[in-house]
Amino acid sequence: MSDAGTNGVAVVDDAAATSKAQQKAEDLQRATEAGWQKPIPFEYGVAAAPNTEDTGDAAKWLSDAVVYEWTDDYGDVGPENPELEKELFEDPDIQRQGTLDGLKNLSFEFEDAGLHPVVLENVKRCKYDSPTPIQAYCIPAVLTGHDVVGIAQTGSGKTAAFLLPILSKLMGKARMLQGPRPSAEASRVRAEPLVLVVCPTRELACQIFDEARRLCYRTMLRPCVAYGGAPTRNQREQLEKGCDILVATPGRLMDFMKNPSLLSLARLKFTVIDEADELLSSGWEKAIDSLFGASSDTNVDADHTYMMFSATFSKEARKLARDHMEEDFVRIKVGRIGSTHSNIKQDIVYVEDNMKNQALFDLIFSLPPQRTIVFVNAKAKCDIVDDFLYNKGLPSTSIHSDRTQREREDALRAFRTGKCPIMVATGVTARGLDVANVKHVINYDLPSTMHDGITEYVHRIGRTARIGNQGLATSFYNNDRNEDLAPKLVKLLIEAKQVVPEFLEMYKPEDPENIKWNDGTDDESEAGDFGADFGGAVGATDAMPDLNGGFGGGDAPDTNAEFSGGDASFGGGDTGGDAGGRGGAADGFGGGDDKAAAW
């Protein structure tokens, strides 16, 4: 009896295991037939290096990425380095400009912008054909020495908008200004950067650092990056080789600033606060304040230029600008603040919470394989959805802030290179990410109004359709969770000329042709509330000034004016992370085909 019972259980277990294995094999076959490559199991025990000083592992941290090595024998421009050039400019995973007309609506070229010749050459190597509107306005404003607040849609090239003029200005005097370098007498030096760029996330810091590595190629300007989670030792060692441009997240920056023999900000000429509204809303006000001179050794002389950038701009960010910037600071807005790009097709689908996995599965299989980011609202959910997709035979990875930095970098790399073309992410980790070819953003959860609601939505869907490309954003909506977001979501859809689904019809404003965003942004009054609402009927009001001929000889357009750049048509978009509880090798899966080139 007991034998029979035991055998009975064993038989049932065996049968269950067989049917599970069969199911898994079928799922995998279905995904493969649909064109998806095999999923890759993440073995965190191996991949994850401890966050300690002594990493002991061979994998390279993003902060250790190679930069152009300058020696004093060079004249003004260093010789070519074909190997580095290939890495910096020929990487197949670099974001490339799309073919849409929006980027070409200015009759002005980089050649007219008064950029330093080496910087201009690097722009060409990057294959940037012509400046985007935010670049067209920002470059002359910075070249003529103004503080700048720049607001433009996601994926519109804000990073180059500040890096290009800054590097151009510095290049003229690089030899004179350049910070200390190791010498026969001192093998290590204190980092004394001329440029500081602060941004909210580690991934974004690495991305800006990458752009700086490209634009500093063959120059004597040396970029470094400092961000949390990765070992401080590597980053310290890089700083000790000398640093002219420091890109940093605020926590690690504050840590390094406590060590005056490692880092001094006394020589800074440019401070850029990127994604300013996010930094200010996530508790870094004091840190940012100190960078404006309140309590650090930072250079507070008049020759220090300050810049702030974002795709959305809260009341706190505007106050910071008013309090700390020169009175004649230039405010550049392209499009209405917080508007979305018309290159993004926005679909809203009604899905109850308990049907979301099935809906996600159906949605993914209803489209050809394409690089996709799935946004969820909680870290635990991120793991669950990633596991779900993975177990359905799909090559997914995931990223959220509870992961170690090693895991985050591994996941992002897998997504960026196309090894895992589906990434599940929480909103915070994906802000500002720029990954080429993201074709689809899925809001498995729409952002909650408690967490930046519609502003967050704008940033999320901006991971696709970047820099003149096209993309799709699909959001799962249900009344229980998302009703409070509905009115603003509908306004946004109408503004971007998207279809408003029937279940949202009731939220249409009375006069859809004349949508009002209650913001108060134009006069920057305290009453404005677009931190939460980002409203603000700003953009597209003034005609673009005639930029032709305005540059070149250093003549800039009247930068005291507040520019609003017409109907700039850009898009936004990008990146990913890795999978939690999968542990070691997954039965039936493994390795992943090397199909990266297809992505």
Ligand SMILES: Nc1ncnc2c1ncn2[C@@H]1O[C@H](COP(=O)(O)OP(=O)(O)OP(=O)(O)O)[C@@H](O)[C@H]1O
């Ligand atoms: N003039 C240009 N032509 C073509 N590509 C460009 C140009 N300027 C920048 N890019 C590329 O466009 C991509 C998007 O730029 P960037 O990340 O700076 O956008 P962003 O406005 O900061 O976006 P977000 O608000 O989402 O952070 C990058 O890959 C960048 O290298």
